[in-house]
Amino acid sequence: MKVKVPAEEDFKSAAHDERVTARLGLWLGICFGLCFVTGLLSHAIQHPPTWFYWPSRPVNLYRVTQGTHVISGVAAIPLLLAKLWSVYPKLFARPLAKSLVNLVERGSILLLSAAAFFELITGILNVAQNYAFPFFFPPVHYAVAWIAVGSILIHVAVKLPIVRRALKASTKGDERPGVLSRRGFLRSTGVVTGVAVVATAGATVPFLRRVSPLSWRTADLPVNRSALAAGMTRLDPGWRLKVITPGGTRQFSLDELNKLPQTTAELPIACVEGWSASATWTGVSIPDLLHAVGAAPGAEVRVESMERNSIYRVSVLPSPHTSDAKTLLALRLNGEVLNADHGYPCRIIAPSRPGVLQTKWVGTLEVLS
Numbered sequence: 001m002k003v004k005v006p007a008e009e010d011f012k013s014a015a016h017d018e019r020v021t022a023r024l025g026l027w028l029g030i031c032f033g034l035c036f037v038t039g040l041l042s043h044a045i046q047h048p049p050t051w052f053y054w055p056s057r058p059v060n061l062y063r064v065t066q067g068t069h070v071i072s073g074v075a076a077i078p079l080l081l082a083k084l085w086s087v088y089p090k091l092f093a094r095p096l097a098k099s100l101v102n103l104v105e106r107g108s109i110l111l112l113s114a115a116a117f118f119e120l121i122t123g124i125l126n127v128a129q130n131y132a133f134p135f136f137f138p139p140v141h142y143a144v145a146w147i148a149v150g151s152i153l154i155h156v157a158v159k160l161p162i163v164r165r166a167l168k169a170s171t172k173g174d175e176r177p178g179v180l181s182r183r184g185f186l187r188s189t190g191v192v193t194g195v196a197v198v199a200t201a202g203a204t205v206p207f208l209r210r211v212s213p214l215s216w217r218t219a220d221l222p223v224n225r226s227a228l229a230a231g232m233t234r235l236d237p238g239w240r241l242k243v244i245t246p247g248g249t250r251q252f253s254l255d256e257l258n259k260l261p262q263t264t265a266e267l268p269i270a271c272v273e274g275w276s277a278s279a280t281w282t283g284v285s286i287p288d289l290l291h292a293v294g295a296a297p298g299a300e301v302r303v304e305s306m307e308r309n310s311i312y313r314v315s316v317l318p319s320p321h322t323s324d325a326k327t328l329l330a331l332r333l334n335g336e337v338l339n340a341d342h343g344y345p346c347r348i349i350a351p352s353r354p355g356v357l358q359t360k361w362v363g364t365l366e367v368l369s
């Protein structure tokens, strides 16, 4: 018996209707757009070009942009699957390519799908701290984002006439009882997307914390790298904080730091992985510390951890943050002396910054300019 290969026209489900495809594409485009813009922001904050400015207020700004990045990425997963389901009969369209332009166009869809899947899968693995891939996540995730967005733009431009026609047409009508309708398919996709978002968003949205079974971080204030893992469980009793300024180097014992004016602020840790949590931090504000060592207000400060062999041991506090009284060299967390896991004897905690730049176990501050 000969097996008949189906033709595009053999797929009659309402899910494959161009009106469904176009609407899913629109939702997906919004998610990818949000994800791309917030991803670019996060990248720029961590690798600031000279023209880049990122404010220190509102204190939750980065928490919101990075939360949006991860939530829109999660939402894109069911939407992308539904969209691919919607269009897969096109795989059976013959001839494979009607013209060279058509061939390039179909090839670009292949590239688009691969890049989009790659971004969503590596993103989710990163959020789950499952580094199953053999490369360093940030630069690769960043580079492939450009490929994804570039191919999406080409795709939208090519399909624009169809998209317009399909979005104008109603999704209602000619529905047969007992058969999945266009609206039914769109509604189910919407529900699945909503469930995926609610199930994960508790990692960063406080009021969803209790209803998010898949939220990847549930502790009140999670610890990303423990003192044990960082080899930071014991502090030399003769420890001094070194503050290097253009005018010379000053040293502060923990006692001396505690005697400087203390500032308390409610600030979030907002990890690039999308979890975030707020806490009450107390310590020496960086503007006060700059004043104490006679450095210029608003000077950039390079922060160096005592931790060895870690790519997260150095960060640079830019001017908007070093002028902000809420940027702290924190000594206390929720009224208690900082514990080893959160960075004892002192750590940086600044408003509107990625968690990865909130350096723990600080040993040296260098005033740069």
Ligand SMILES: Nc1nc2c(c(=O)[nH]1)N[C@H]1C(S)=C(S)[C@@H](COP(=O)(O)O)O[C@H]1N2
Binding pocket: 221, 222, 223, 224, 225, 230, 269, 270, 271, 272, 305, 307, 310, 312, 313, 341, 342, 343, 355, 356, 357, 358, 359, 360, 361
């Ligand atoms: N020295 C050092 N500081 C660090 C890290 C690190 O690995 N080493 N991890 C960072 C990351 S990725 C985050 S999200 C925050 C988490 O802070 P917490 O462990 O106090 O919650 O610390 C940051 N500070």
Ligand SMILES: [Mo]
Binding pocket: 224, 270, 271, 272, 273, 355, 356
């Ligand atoms: Mo982080």
